[in-house]
Amino acid sequence: MTGEDATLIPLSAVPPAMVEDLLDRAFGEDRHARTAYRIRAGMEALDALSFAALDAEEMLVATIQCWPIALVTPEGNSVPLVMVGPVAVLPERQGEGFGKGLMAAMLDADARLAKETGASFPQVLIGDADYYGRWGFTDAHTRSWRCPGPYDQERLLARGAALAAMPHEGMLGPWPGSTS
Ligand SMILES: CC(C)(COP(=O)(O)OP(=O)(O)OC[C@H]1O[C@@H](n2cnc3c(N)ncnc32)[C@H](O)[C@@H]1OP(=O)(O)O)[C@@H](O)C(=O)NCCC(=O)NCCS
16 A cells, blocks of 8 residues: 555544654654744644545554744734645655645645635745645745745745735744734
8 A cells, every 4th residue: 555545534533642653753752842833833733624644554654734924014014824734644654645645735725715715825835846836836935035044045935826926935833923
């Protein structure tokens, strides 16, 4: 079995402690200090865009989480965005397609939501352009965006039709701009 035919379920159906264990294994236990965690500090993951992948033995192999965040402009306006990630795959199961399967499920869900609600938010992540570029993530719109902590500017990537209307400059942080 490969990730392409994994069973995908809502992340909220998985006990939180199992998700935390998987994230520790994919990123290390010091992951909480990462800048991505500061950007979405205090937020709850977006249920409709967060999934888990199970293998044929119904073992938890991979997860994707998305979060409501904001780009705060120099004038102090908060503009909504969705932060994608972490995408986490158990180290021994990487390269089997689970990451691609979870990204596809998230993007399908996002497209459905946009159709239903008429609202579409740009998506942003910190990650490898070589991997996320296949879904249209680029740094073309993010070069003057900043994050509250260390990061590589070329790894700050975004996608989405609504990007063209986004402010040129700003600081990413939790929605609605709280720092809790
Ligand atoms: C990065 C990660 C999410 C990819 O998921 P995965 O299930 O291992 O990858 P998939 O099997 O879906 O995709 C494999 C493809 O991606 C490519 N790929 C994997 N990691 C890559 C990377 N860091 N940069 C570029 N390409 C990458 C592979 O070469 C392969 O390419 P192909 O489709 O052309 O053959 C996963 O390896 C992981 O959890 N890594 C550790 C945590 C991490 O870095 N997460 C991303 C930051 S949010």
